[in-house]
Amino acid sequence: MIENNKTDVIVVGAGAAGLGVSVILSKLGLDFIVLEKDEVGASFKKWPKETKFISPSFTGNFFKMADLNAITPDTSPALSLMTEHPTGEEYASYLEGLSAYHKLPVYTGVEVKEIQKDGRLFTLDTSLGSYECKFLIWAAGEYQYPKRKSFQGSGLSTHYSEVPSFSELDGDEHIVIGAYESGFDAACNLINQGKKVILLDDSNYLEHVESDSSYCLSPFTRDRINSVIDQLDYHSQTKVESVEFIDNKYLVKTKNGKEFETSQKPINCTGFASSLKLVQDLFIFNKQGYPLLTELDEATRTKNLFLVGPQVKHDNALFCFIYKYRQRFAIVAETIAKRKRVKRKLLKTVLKDYKELNFYLDDLSCCDGECVC
Numbered sequence: 001m002i003e004n005n006k007t008d009v010i011v012v013g014a015g016a017a018g019l020g021v022s023v024i025l026s027k028l029g030l031d032f033i034v035l036e037k038d039e040v041g042a043s044f045k046k047w048p049k050e051t052k053f054i055s056p057s058f059t060g061n062f063f064k065m066a067d068l069n070a071i072t073p074d075t076s077p078a079l080s081l082m083t084e085h086p087t088g089e090e091y092a093s094y095l096e097g098l099s100a101y102h103k104l105p106v107y108t109g110v111e112v113k114e115i116q117k118d119g120r121l122f123t124l125d126t127s128l129g130s131y132e133c134k135f136l137i138w139a140a141g142e143y144q145y146p147k148r149k150s151f152q153g154s155g156l157s158t159h160y161s162e163v164p165s166f167s168e169l170d171g172d173e174h175i176v177i178g179a180y181e182s183g184f185d186a187a188c189n190l191i192n193q194g195k196k197v198i199l200l201d202d203s204n205y206l207e208h209v210e211s212d213s214s215y216c217l218s219p220f221t222r223d224r225i226n227s228v229i230d231q232l233d234y235h236s237q238t239k240v241e242s243v244e245f246i247d248n249k250y251l252v253k254t255k256n257g258k259e260f261e262t263s264q265k266p267i268n269c270t271g272f273a274s275s276l277k278l279v280q281d282l283f284i285f286n287k288q289g290y291p292l293l294t295e296l297d298e299a300t301r302t303k304n305l306f307l308v309g310p311q312v313k314h315d316n317a318l319f320c321f322i323y324k325y326r327q328r329f330a331i332v333a334e335t336i337a338k339r340k341r342v343k344r345k346l347l348k349t350v351l352k353d354y355k356e357l358n359f360y361l362d363d364l365s366c367c368d369g370e371c372v373c
């Protein structure tokens, strides 16, 4: 327990990002706690039952090629879970194991509602009273903050994040709105359940190919699409404008004048917003809605406030996958350690593995290229 709810560092969120940075804080001997509104790995536990990781797990750590889904250099979900593409539930058990092993001080059932900074101190107003700290690391993710208003009548649809399992959805035919990773995931899983799927999207990700995995479909998803493509009724360049409920049917109207009808609620796969809306006054956002960060992932507007996780973006480099954003945990932890005057020798020892296994990215010019083939 901490005294009077005061500590040096508070991490908000016990997902992949919050725990990943916490392991380093723990190794550095810093005073910190993690506040988690639900439980460790909660977002992963909320994934639809059939959904799997698109990035593959493979144990290469000892050859200095860490498992893409590992959040520390010395662990591998491939090894602990014995699978290449874990489900959300499986991955959450990897996170729980890691949290228990490192005895991370995670306070579950504490929802952070508002944050204020007065002088050098942050005050966090939570469902269990207020907490104070000098350094704050925001790691509350995106998944539990779905994008809901992408079209008129979106309240008549079920958001992807609200689907417990595709096998539990009633009906033989579904309309899926949005065809990027989650939309194609929904479509493939529904077809595998023997259902018919109409998939509507305002662009065409099947045709879109580029080097950066953040901006195009993963090979895992392409393989799955190829295995069901004959059964998929896919309409690209078809922007959904509205959903209405008329005569016990859901009527979906698109910008290019098409209309589709279904007796089941359409599934909204237009993406996620961000937990950052809870702390938006502490950040400045660019036109695309990404927070402006220093080279140390500190909010440009608020000293000692750091962001870790998939919302981190520097120019075109979007750190939205675990194998990308884990490379910034050590940068944030090192910055705090230096400001807390942690001994240089300890810092060097702790960061050694992180540097050797590409878990330490301090040259941001690296990530903006195109592969030649």
Ligand SMILES: Cc1cc2nc3c(=O)[nH]c(=O)nc-3n(C[C@H](O)[C@H](O)[C@H](O)COP(=O)(O)OP(=O)(O)OC[C@H]3O[C@@H](n4cnc5c(N)ncnc54)[C@H](O)[C@@H]3O)c2cc1C
Pocket: 012, 013, 014, 015, 016, 017, 018, 035, 036, 037, 038, 039, 040, 041, 042, 043, 044, 047, 051, 052, 053, 054, 055, 110, 111, 112, 113, 139, 140, 141, 142, 143, 144, 182, 185, 275, 278, 308, 309, 310, 320, 321, 322, 323
């Ligand atoms: C369908 C799908 C498939 C994906 N596949 C991959 C993949 O294959 N590979 C990959 O690298 N990435 C993948 N991602 C992205 C990956 O899930 C995210 O990068 C990851 O979940 C982000 O981790 P996080 O810790 O930032 O957020 P989360 O995992 O969402 O963790 C945030 C935590 O904060 C807690 N929290 C939220 N708000 C508060 C609050 N106000 N107070 C206290 N606690 C709070 C939540 O309960 C949660 O436990 C996928 C995402 C989706 C949706």
